[in-house]
Amino acid sequence: MSGTDESAFGALRGQLQEAAQAFADGPGALEGILLGIVDDVDRAVREPLEIFPVCHHSPASATAMARRLREKRPKVVYLELCEDMAPLLTELRNCRLPVAVQAFATETEGFPAEWAPLSVVAPITEASAEYQAIAYALDTPGVELVLVDRSSDHVYQWDERAPQAAAAADPDAPPAEEEAALHGDAVGVEIGDLRPRFAELEEHLLRHGRVRHWSEWWHQYVELPLGDSDHDTYRQVMLLIGSLFRRLAPGDEHRVRVDEDRERYMWTRMREHLTATGTDPADCLYVCGAFHAASRVAEFGVRGADTFEIGPRTATKWQHGLIPSSHAAIEAQFGLAAGSVSIAATVWAKNLRRTKVQPFRLAGQNGAKSGRATKAVAAAAQAAQDPTGSVASSGESGAAADRLSGFLRRPPVLDPLDEAELLGWSVEIVRAARRNGYLASTADAIAVFETSILLAGMRDRAKPTPYDFQDAAVTCIEKDSVPGRRDVRRLVEIMMGGDRIGQVGYDALPPLARDVHDRLKPLALRLEQRGVQRALLDIASRPELERCSDVLWMLRRLLPQGAARPIMGERRLGERSIQESWDLALGTHQRALIELGYEGISIEQVLEQRLRRTAYAPRATTATVLETVEDATLYLRSRRLADELGARALETLAAERSVDGAPEVLRRVRRLLAFYRTSEPVLPPWIERFVKTGYAHYCTLLPTAFTDEDAGVRQVAAMLGFLFSMESLALSLGCDRTQLELAVAQSHPEDPPKTALLWAARTQLGHLTRADLRARCDELLDNPLVVPAYPRYLSGFVQALEPVPGLTDFVVEAVSNAFARLPDPVLLPWLPTLITTLRDGGGELAPLLIREAGRIFPGRLTALDAWVPPWREAPDPGVPASARRAEAGRGVALLAAHPAACDAVAGLLGCDGAWETAAAGPRGAALVDRHPDTATALAVLLAAG
Incomplete structure (x- = not known):
């Protein structure tokens, strides 16, 4: 790049200056912005260390990256990614993409406690320029991969606010499903984030581009034109977009300072590496977001100022690992439209077929279809060791021509309508809609086909995009309601490629997760598989399964709900199940299991x-x-x-x-x-x-x-x-x-429920008798001013069953007396209050009342008329007093025959002393005179024995 002609962009500067004078009535701010953009592009193109601007998860960036790596074959690849995540990248070959590289900290030192746990993730998909660079560097001998972005610790050091999730996704998007939460509340590393920060500019682009959201605008006006462009055109266009968005960004001082500090950080790290290794900048490639490629900081370039001082990290201990990711999780975290990453994966596959570019793929990558890509990487590695096999690019052989002028003047290329592809989409969406409960037919397929073409024409497009087709399908099929769990918009996303969910392989799991898999091997289940699996544990016949049971119960305690759910069996203190049945979804909750591994072994x-x-x-x-x-x-x-x-x-x-x-x-x-x-x-x-x-x-x-x-x-x-x-x-x-x-x-409550509770407590202590308690309840029912509050007293009595369960029959008596004595005009108004009070205040104690009522009340309706409540039973008037005294006398004789029992009862009742003489009679006679009912009951018990 050092040989670039200084006048390469002279013609473009002149054209933009004339346009600024024509549209702005003379030179001014517009001219400064337009010419400044050209200066940014020119400065980045002239940099000896080649800058490769990318956009996050852009198929065009991935295609251009794969092509450029095979042409240039750099010896050092600098990548905009947290530098502390470098050791994890080799584990990507043990995973199925998409996955996310994660830095995690549960205990914070130097950060506010309410921020914990700290989490930084960088999602990686196959259709991304970052993955192409990683795969090339790791599988090509002699190539070094250097991560140059700030560390995870500095991400939070530079965040003056509480960490929050990324911006909300498109408001028209369907509700996020469980896959959208795979990243949790992590702070995302926005590798190649490229979106206008000037709201008015984005609104202007969407309105004049006749699109609904930013993802659709990018797909239509950047992805498709750059999908098969040459390297110089791609670089200059991406630098132009990055500079435009940077110069039109609002003046958020904190965000501007963070962006510039990141650029100073990365250029400082690159110069340190170049100085330490003596590598020629021409043999290096710097992969970063287009927004950071058009930087104006003094530290920019290999000859930039060395004035930026990188601060130390805090004492926080960071754990690193790989977690599963998904297209929906990436969209939710970075504010992309639902389905945009799935559509990008489809475009990536089409770009490879159209351009014949061989992508890079890590050797042994989980999910590889064949060894073709691996062989291509090996061939590239062999060519990299042969200096005579170098393929020169325009940027390395001489001057880089101005490609922006031609690209900006070129009319948009109208792709011809692919009727077979659109017809296949229409038939497939109708089939999917019928499977999900929609009353769709062949007529709907025809309507979707024609409406897609109509919408594309209204938006100045000859070929309907997936977004046009999605709008047409919603219009023609969804009608009034959604009969199933998925709406038509979601069905189109699934049809276009679906929400691919990554998986971390066994070898890339932390020791704790591998230990869990090993200890659950006797279950003979594929624990890495997503979805719910049923595990049956017959511990009685296979005692070794008890260890599996212990692991499952601990996982149920530690993991989110649904990861391990018991269907049969329970674990209580002093009890162990002999058979258990579990629903396991450890594959679905793999991220949570991996994060457990950050806390221990x-x-x-x-x-x-x-x-x-x-x-x-x-x-x-x-x-x-x-x-x-x-x-x-x-x-x-x-x-x-x-x-x-x-x-x-x-x-x-x-x-x-x-x-x-x-x-x-x-x-x-x-x-x-x-x-x-x-x-x-x-x-x-x-x-x-x-x-x-x-x-x-x-x-x-x-x-x-x-x-x-x-x-x-x-x-x-x-x-x-x-x-x-x-x-x-x-x-x-x-x-x-x-x-x-x-x-x-010392307790003197005024609230009715607490007053009733105090009465119950005094009854338990012996300070109140049942007769006193019954009399107080009668007084409440006799007082018309207190009757409306009587349900609250009952609520207190119900709560009293917790400390004084012996009052259960009395509570049944109190409720029954209220129903028996109060007239309907009084009873009916507070009956709803009684029901709600008893339900809210004593729902768990209601079974005691029901059981006691079932014991007291007659079991048949015919017996109810002649039934007399036990609390109303009186002594039989037909029995004379002399007979009752004679019965008591028999009790006295019985006590005299069993003096030891009499002494025990006397001691309980507080009567001390010795037996009197025979003439005076035993002391038990005095007890019988004072407690005739007790003596009679005791006599009956002794006689029965």
Whole structure:
């Protein structure tokens, strides 16, 4: 390029200057922009180190790259890609494209914590210039591939805002499916990104080009004209477009600074490499986006200024790997129209057939159809070692002629209509529509055919493009509604090539992912295959499958929903399934499995790290920490980790001042206690301390929770449930029951549900009898001012079944009394409130009420009229008092015959002392006089025994 004639673009400068004067009434800003564009192109063409401008996933760029590599055969290829991703590129041969090179960091140092996890991806497709350069460099002996773009760490260092996903795709595009989320929220490395940043310019191009979105404009006015152009024309046109978009970009200072710093970074790295190796710039090729090729920074070129200082990286530890990608994921991440990457793959195949260019392909690439491309690469490698076989290009042999003037003056080439191709499209889309529920027919195929031609003519095109055909198909087939999951637009995208989804091969997987595949080999499934597969585990007959079961349960805990879903079998504390059935989709969720490999070398290690991270998080609650204890016991069977996390739960409980998590704490502590009592000889020390601390903790918070409006009745009921159900263990550990009695005595709620809950608690403590509780409910029903709030009292009684399950029959009695005593004008208005209150506040406790009601109420409708509720049963008036006293006397004689039983009962009732003389009668007589019903019941039990 050094021999380029300085006047090569002189004629073009003159023409643009005349045009600027004619359209802008004299020289000015327009002239400066137009002549500046020519200067940018001239400067890039004159650079001794050949600059090859590309566009992201452009078939024209890929074709031109393959052709240029075979002509020039450079010894060094500089590529605009994060320099820390270089070691991964050799693993591309073990994958099926498209895949993405990823840098991933879960723990950040030097970045805001809310940015984590950090992820940078660079998707690679076969129809891209980057892949052609990578394949050539890796499979050609003596060729070095050097990545020169900023590191993944610098990507986030230079981002002053929170990392966000790329711009939204075309608004007319269908909703993204699961493949569109393969890259997650990663920041994309926009290799060769080429799109106007000046909104008015893009709108102008779309309107005058009669297209709907940018992808269609690029396909029509750049891809097709440059598909079979020569090298110099391609370079100059791409440099022209890049310079135009750069000069018309809005003045976003941050984005301009980042773009220029990237260019300074890349040229600094290239000069460092040239100086260190002594390579001749003429033997090198610099592959970058057209936007960066037309750079005006002082560091541009091999003779540029060495004034840019590259800052150090942060202490963040980055993990690198390959993840599966897809056409839809690339479109979603980079804001392309849906289906544009699939159409680009189709155009790439057509370009190869038309131009006869041999593409480069990595040797052993997964999915290769034949060894033809590999042989071509070997031939190119042999030619590269033979200096006499060099093929000179116009840029290397002398002056590069001005190709822009001819290209800009040339009228658009109108491709002739390929009726066979369009007819095949029309027939195929009708067939696909019928398979998806549309009532399409041959007439619709004809309509799509004719409408495609009509739309192309209206848009000044002789040959309908895939986008014209897509619009025609939607117009003629979709009608009013979409009968299936896919609309016609999506069906056209699938027909044009579909959403190809890449796959990372076994050898390119991280150690964790390979370990998972190895441990699941006994299942005899193709785990790398996409879609859902059913796995049947008969652990009873094949005990070795229990290890597979352990792996699957951990994957279910770590991977997104759907990756491993149990159909039959469950894992609970103290239980193990003897048969299990699973739906596995590890191939579909390969990206998530690979990212697990960035966190550790085994799933056990990753799970342990995540449990610790959850337990020691600043906002961890007692309930979440207890969940980690349960998971450590359930999945890892690690007593050591469970004890450590249990101690953390004790610390969290002591520091909590809220009772929001009380229901979850109660549920998990009960479950852990039941497990340890059945599987361990003694309780772990941490859970004993937890019960003791929790007893004192909830006693302290109980009076405040009863009056706090933010504390719900369910939370207060859970606190009482903890206190009453753990009372025996807490008292055995040294707690004082007086503390609970004082807490209840100091509670004075005003809310009806909490008031009913307090009554239930006092009943449990013996401060209220059933008769007192029944009397209070009767007073509520007798007071017309309180009747509307009675459902809320019932809600409190229902919640009281958690701490005081013995009140189940009383709650049934309270509800039954309301229905029996209230008249319909009073009952019917608050009946909906009662139903919604019971459903929202006590849905999980309703089975207790239903079971108790089924026990109390008669089983047949005919028996209902003569049925008397047990709470209304009175002593039989036909039995005289003397008979009842005689019955009690028999009880006295029975007690005298069994003095030991009498002593035990007396001790329970609080009566101490010795037996009296025979004349005075035994002490049991006094007890019988005070408690005749108890004596009678005891006599019946002893007689039955």
